[in-house]
Amino acid sequence: MERSLHDRDRVGVQDSVLLDNYRSEDAFLGNLKKRFKENIIYTYIGHVLVSVNPYKDLPIYGPKTIKEYRNTHIIENPPHVYAITEAAYNSLIEESQDQCILISGESGSGKTEASKKVLEYIAAVTDHRGQVQPVKEKLLQCNPVLEAFGNAKTTRNDNSSRFGKYMDIEFNSLGDPVGGNILNYLLEKSRVVGQNPGERNFHIFYQLLEGGEPELMEALHLTRKIDYYNYISKAGKDSKVGADGLNDARHLKEVCNAMTILGLSAREQGEILAIVASVLHLGNIDVSEQQGVAVLDNFAHIFAAAELLGCPEDVLRSALTHRTILARGDTVTSPLDRETAVYARDALAKAVYARLFSWLVQRFNKSLQPAARSKTARNHLMGILDIYGFEIFRHNSFEQFCINYCNEKLQQVFIKLTLQSEQEEYLKEGIEWEPVEYFDNNVIINLIEQKHKGIISLLDEECLRPGDTSDLTFLEKISEQLNQHEHFISHKKADNKTKKIMSREEFVLVHYAGEVTYDVNGFLDKNNDLLYRDLREMMSSTTNNIARVLFPKSELQSKKRPETAISQFKNSLNQLMSILMSKEPSYIRCIKPNDFKQAGVFSDEIVGHQVKYLGLMENLRVRRAGFAYRRQFEQFLQRYKSLCPKTWPSYKGPAKDGVRVLIQHLGYQPDEFRIGETKIFIRHPQTLFEIEDAFQARKHELVTKIQAKYKAHVQRKKYLRMRAAAIVIEKWTRRYLAQKQAERRRKAVKVIREFIKGFITRNGIETDLNRRFIRTTKVQWLLRLSKNLPKSLLDKSWPPSPAICAEASLELHPLYRRWLARKYRLGLDPERKKQLDLKVLAEALFKGKKKSYEQSVSHFFQEDRLTDVQLLIKRPFYSQQANEGDTIQYGCNVDKFDRHGYKRRVRTLFISDRHLYLTQEGEKQFKIKHKIPFDSIIRLEVTSERDNFLLIRIPANLTKDKNAVGTEGKVR
Numbered sequence: 001m002e003r004s005l006h007d008r009d010r011v012g013v014q015d016s017v018l019l020d021n022y023r024s025e026d027a028f029l030g031n032l033k034k035r036f037k038e039n040i041i042y043t044y045i046g047h048v049l050v051s052v053n054p055y056k057d058l059p060i061y062g063p064k065t066i067k068e069y070r071n072t073h074i075i076e077n078p079p080h081v082y083a084i085t086e087a088a089y090n091s092l093i094e095e096s097q098d099q100c101i102l103i104s105g106e107s108g109s110g111k112t113e114a115s116k117k118v119l120e121y122i123a124a125v126t127d128h129r130g131q132v133q134p135v136k137e138k139l140l141q142c143n144p145v146l147e148a149f150g151n152a153k154t155t156r157n158d159n160s161s162r163f164g165k166y167m168d169i170e171f172n173s174l175g176d177p178v179g180g181n182i183l184n185y186l187l188e189k190s191r192v193v194g195q196n197p198g199e200r201n202f203h204i205f206y207q208l209l210e211g212g213e214p215e216l217m218e219a220l221h222l223t224r225k226i227d228y229y230n231y232i233s234k235a236g237k238d239s240k241v242g243a244d245g246l247n248d249a250r251h252l253k254e255v256c257n258a259m260t261i262l263g264l265s266a267r268e269q270g271e272i273l274a275i276v277a278s279v280l281h282l283g284n285i286d287v288s289e290q291q292g293v294a295v296l297d298n299f300a301h302i303f304a305a306a307e308l309l310g311c312p313e314d315v316l317r318s319a320l321t322h323r324t325i326l327a328r329g330d331t332v333t334s335p336l337d338r339e340t341a342v343y344a345r346d347a348l349a350k351a352v353y354a355r356l357f358s359w360l361v362q363r364f365n366k367s368l369q370p371a372a373r374s375k376t377a378r379n380h381l382m383g384i385l386d387i388y389g390f391e392i393f394r395h396n397s398f399e400q401f402c403i404n405y406c407n408e409k410l411q412q413v414f415i416k417l418t419l420q421s422e423q424e425e426y427l428k429e430g431i432e433w434e435p436v437e438y439f440d441n442n443v444i445i446n447l448i449e450q451k452h453k454g455i456i457s458l459l460d461e462e463c464l465r466p467g468d469t470s471d472l473t474f475l476e477k478i479s480e481q482l483n484q485h486e487h488f489i490s491h492k493k494a495d496n497k498t499k500k501i502m503s504r505e506e507f508v509l510v511h512y513a514g515e516v517t518y519d520v521n522g523f524l525d526k527n528n529d530l531l532y533r534d535l536r537e538m539m540s541s542t543t544n545n546i547a548r549v550l551f552p553k554s555e556l557q558s559k560k561r562p563e564t565a566i567s568q569f570k571n572s573l574n575q576l577m578s579i580l581m582s583k584e585p586s587y588i589r590c591i592k593p594n595d596f597k598q599a600g601v602f603s604d605e606i607v608g609h610q611v612k613y614l615g616l617m618e619n620l621r622v623r624r625a626g627f628a629y630r631r632q633f634e635q636f637l638q639r640y641k642s643l644c645p646k647t648w649p650s651y652k653g654p655a656k657d658g659v660r661v662l663i664q665h666l667g668y669q670p671d672e673f674r675i676g677e678t679k680i681f682i683r684h685p686q687t688l689f690e691i692e693d694a695f696q697a698r699k700h701e702l703v704t705k706i707q708a709k710y711k712a713h714v715q716r717k718k719y720l721r722m723r724a725a726a727i728v729i730e731k732w733t734r735r736y737l738a739q740k741q742a743e744r745r746r747k748a749v750k751v752i753r754e755f756i757k758g759f760i761t762r763n764g765i766e767t768d769l770n771r772r773f774i775r776t777t778k779v780q781w782l783l784r785l786s787k788n789l790p791k792s793l794l795d796k797s798w799p800p801s802p803a804i805c806a807e808a809s810l811e812l813h814p815l816y817r818r819w820l821a822r823k824y825r826l827g828l829d830p831e832r833k834k835q836l837d838l839k840v841l842a843e844a845l846f847k848g849k850k851k852s853y854e855q856s857v858s859h860f861f862q863e864d865r866l867t868d869v870q871l872l873i874k875r876p877f878y879s880q881q882a883n884e885g886d887t888i889q890y891g892c893n894v895d896k897f898d899r900h901g902y903k904r905r906v907r908t909l910f911i912s913d914r915h916l917y918l919t920q921e922g923e924k925q926f927k928i929k930h931k932i933p934f935d936s937i938i939r940l941e942v943t944s945e946r947d948n949f950l951l952i953r954i955p956a957n958l959t960k961d962k963n964a965v966g967t968e969g970k971v972r
C-alpha cells in the first residue's frame with residue numbers, strides 16, 4: 001500500500017521543491033550547509049543522492065528503523081542510502097531488472113561507509129529468511145578482510161580504500177541474496193614498499209604486529225615493533241589508528257573471524273599471514289654493493305622470508321641478486337647492482353602482496369557462489385561500485401593518473417545515465433524539451449585512451465619500444481604530441497603562473513574535476529610492472545601453497561609479453577563500464593565537507609569545488625528545467641482516482657484517458673503537466689503537493705464514510721443476530737411454557753383421576769358412560785377451580801363444584817388451606833416464626849380463659865419493655881448477671897403490691913434464665929430488692945378478668961417482709 005507524503009514523509013519531495021530555490025550554485029551550497037548544520041546529510045537531486053560526510057554517527061533521520069524503508073517509494077521518506085537501496089531493490093524484484101548503485105566522490109567522502117549501508121539495508125530487509133543467512137553473513141564479512149588488506153591510512157582518510165571494488169549481489173526470484181561476486185581494481189601496490197609522510201601501509205601489517213598472539217609472532221619471526229620494519233615505519237607516530245591504538249589488535253581478530261566465516265581454513269589463514277610477514281622481512285633485507293655487485297645483509301630476515309614463503313634461503317638470496325634472461329634459447333644470468341637488487345626486492349614484495357590481495361578476492365568469490373541456480377527462474381544482480389575517488393595530491397604519480405582516469409570513465413557513465421537519459425526520456429515520451437548544456441568529459445577520456453594518440457598508448461609505446469626509454473622520454477613524447485589538446489598542459493605550454501609551481505618532470509591534465517599535476521617519475525617502471533624471471537621462477541616452486549598459486553608456472557612458459565599495468569587497467573575498466581551500462585543505475589554522490597576529517601565543519605570552498613566537478617549543478621539544471629515528478633498512468637490513476645467522480649471507484653477506459661479526465665477535473669493549468677506516451681509528468685512539486693493534499697482530505701472523507709458504513713454494517717449484523725436469537729428464545733420459551741402448562745395439567749388430571757377413581761370405586765358406579773362424563777366434567781371443574789383458588793388463608797371462600805365433584809371439593813378445600821398454611825409458614829423469617837410460636841402459646845394459655853384475650857395477641861411480643869435510659873443505667877446489672885451465667889431475658893416496669901395490697905411500689909421486673917428480680921431504682925441508685933430463683937416460685941396466677949395483675953406466689957422466707965407469704969406484681 002502506498003504511504004502518504006505527509007509530515008516527515010514529505011521531506012523527500014521537499015528536496016525537489018528546494019530545487020526551485022537552487023537557482024545558483026551558492027543557493028544550493030547554502031542549503032547543503034544549512035542541512036549539514038542540522039545534521040541532515042542527505043539530499044536528492046532528482047534521484048541522485050548527495051551525501052555529505054558527517055564524520056560522526058547520526059541516527060536514522062525519518063523512519064525509526066531501517067526496515068521501515070521497505071516497500072516505500074523513494075519520495076515518501078527523507079533522503080537516505082536506505083531509500084535509494086530500497087528503490088533499487090524494489091525495482092530488482094518487481095521489474096526483474098539488474099541494478100547497480102554507483103558510489104562516487106573524493107577520497108574520504110564516505111563511499112565505503114555508504115556501500116556498507118547498502119549492504120546493511122539488504123541484510124536487514126531480507127532478515128526474515130533464515131536460509132539466506134550464511135550468504136548475507138559472508139557478503140558482510142568480505143568488508144573487514146578487504147579493508148584490512150586493501151585499505152590504508154592516507155592524509156585524507158584514516159581508512160582509505162586503495163583499490164576499486166565492484167560487488168555484485170545475486171538475488172533469486174524471491175529477492176533473497178543467494179550469492180555474490182567481487183571485482184577488484186588496481187590495488188595501489190606501491191604503498192607496500194613506501195608511503196607519503198603521515199600515511200600508513202595497508203592495515204593488515206599493523207594489525208598483525210599489534211594483535212598477533214605470541215606463538216604466532218614467534219612462528220612468523222616477528223617482533224612487535226612497528227619502527228623496526230622498514231616498509232611500515234615511515235608513518236612514525238601516525239601508525240596508530242584509533243584513540244587508544246588498540247583498534248589494530250581488535251581488528252586482527254575480526255579479520256581472522258571473517259576469514260573463517262568466508263570458509264578459509266586455518267592452514268590457509270596461516271599461509272596468508274606468513275606471506276604478509278614475509279613482506280615485512282623482505283623490507284628489512286638490506287642490500288649493499290661490493291664491486292658493483294649487490295650483496296644482501298641481515299640474514300635473519302632472509303632466512304625468515306625464505307621460510308615463510310617456503311623456498312630455500314639460497315634460492316631467495318640468488319633470485320634477489322641475479323637476473324636471468326632468455327634470449328633466443330640462451331639463458332644468460334647476470335648479477336644485479338645494488339639499485340636493481342633493491343628494485344627486485346621491492347618488486348617481489350609488491351607483486352606478492354598485490355597477487356595475494358587478488359587471490360583473496362577470488363577465494364571469497366568461490367565461497368560466495370550460490371549453492372544452486374534455478375533452471376527456470378533467472379537470478380538478478382545488484383552491483384555496488386565503491387571505487388577510489390578523484391585524487392588531487394600535492395604529489396601525484398602513476399597511481400593518481402590511473403585513479404583519475406577511472407573517475408573520468410565513471411563520470412562519463414554518470415553523464416550518460418543521468419543527464420543524457422533524463423533528456424532522452426523526454427524525447428521518448430514525446431515531451432517538448434529544450435536540451436540542457438552540460439560538460440561532456442568524453443574529450444578528456446579521448447585524450448587519455450585514444451588509440452595510438454592517447455596518453456595510455458604513448459606510455460605503452462615508450463615502455464615497449466627498444467632503445468633508451470625513460471620517464472622523461474615519455475614526458476617529451478606526450479608534450480610533443482598532445483600539446484595542442486585543451487586539457488593537456490606541458491611545462492612548455494604552461495603560463496608563467498603555472499610554470500612557477502610546475503617542475504620540468506611534470507605535466508598537467510585538466511580533468512573534469514580540476515587540474516591535476518602529475519610527476520612522470522616512476523611511470524614507466526610502474527607501467528612495466530616488471531618482476532624478474534628469477535623471482536617468478538622461485539615463487540612458482542615455493543612450499544607455501546598460496547604463494548605458489550600466485551605465480552603459476554604457465555606465466556613463465558608464456559612467450560607473450562605481459563600486458564602493461566595501464567592496459568590491464570583500461571581493459572578492466574571498459575569491462576566494468578559495460579557491466580554498469582547493462583544495469584539500471586542509482587547514484588550516490590559523496591561529498592567531503594572539509595580536509596581535516598572533522599565533524600561539524602563545512603568548508604564552502606571544498607564543498608563548492610566538489611559540487612562543481614561532480615556535475616551536480618548540471619544535474620540540477622536538468623531537473624529544474626524538467627519535471628519534478630513522473631509516474632506511469634496506471635499508478636497515478638490508481639492513487640488519485642478518488643478525486644474525480646468520473647474515475648472513482650474505477651475508470652473503465654485506458655489509464656491514459658483516465659488520467660486526462662482526472663487532470664481536467666482537478667483544473668491543472670496546461671504548463672503544469674505533460675502527458676507522455678506512458679507517463680504523466682508534473683513540473684512543480686507544489687502541484688503534486690496540492691493533489692496529494694486533496695487526496696489526503698478525500699481519504700479522510702472516504703475513511704469516515706467507510707467507517708460509518710462499516711459501523712452500520714456491524715450494528716445491523718449484531719441486530720440481526722440478536723433478532724434471530726430472540727426468535728429462538730421466544731420459540732423455546734413458548735414451547736417451555738406450553739410444556740410446563742401441559743405438565744401441570746397432566747399432573748392435575750392425574751391427581752383428580754386417582755381421586756375420582758377412588759370415588760367411583762367407593763360408589764360402585766364405574767361404567768363407560770360415566771367414565772367419559774366424569775372425565776370431561778372433572779377436567780373442566782378442575783381447570784375452573786385452578787383459576788379461582790383463594791389467594792390467602794384469610795380468604796375462606798371456596799369455588800362451588802358440580803355435584804359429581806362435591807366430595808372431592810370437600811376433601812380438596814382443607815387440603816388446599818393446609819397447603820396455603822404450609823406455604824405461609826415456610827415463608828416466615830425466624831423472628832416472625834418465634835412470634836407465631838409465642839402467639840400459639842398465648843392462645844393455649846389465655847384463649848377462653850381470660851377476658852382480655854381476644855382472637856389473638858394483636859401486638860408483637862417484645863424482649864423487654866424498658867426505656868433506652870433505663871437500659872443504659874442497668875447495663876452494669878445486665879453485664880454482672882451475664883458474667884454469672886444468668887443472662888437477663890426480659891425486663892419491664894411494674895408496680896409492686898404486697899399481700900396487704902395497699903402500698904404500691906414502683907419496681908422493675910427482670911427475668912433471667914434462672915431468676916426473677918425485682919429492683920428498685922432512684923435517680924442514682926439501683927438496688928436488687930428481690931432475687932427469686934425459678935424453682936422456688938410456688939405459682940404464677942392471673943385472673944380471668946380484663947386486668948393486668950400477675951400474682952407471684954413465693955415462700956415467706958424469700959421476702960424481707962416477715963409477714964409476707966408472697967409478692968404480687970402488676971404487669972403493665
Ligand SMILES: Nc1ncnc2c1ncn2[C@@H]1O[C@H](COP(=O)(O)OP(=O)(O)OP(=O)(O)O)[C@@H](O)[C@H]1O
Nearest residue numbers: 055056057107108109110111112113157160161389
Ligand atoms: N555516513 C557516515 N557517518 C559517519 N561517519 C562517516 C560516514 N561516512 C563516512 N564517515 C567517516 O569518514 C571516513 C571516511 O569514509 P570512507 O572510508 O567511506 O571514505 P571513502 O570515500 O571510501 O574514501 P576512500 O576513497 O579514501 O576509500 C570513515 O572512516 C568515517 O569515519
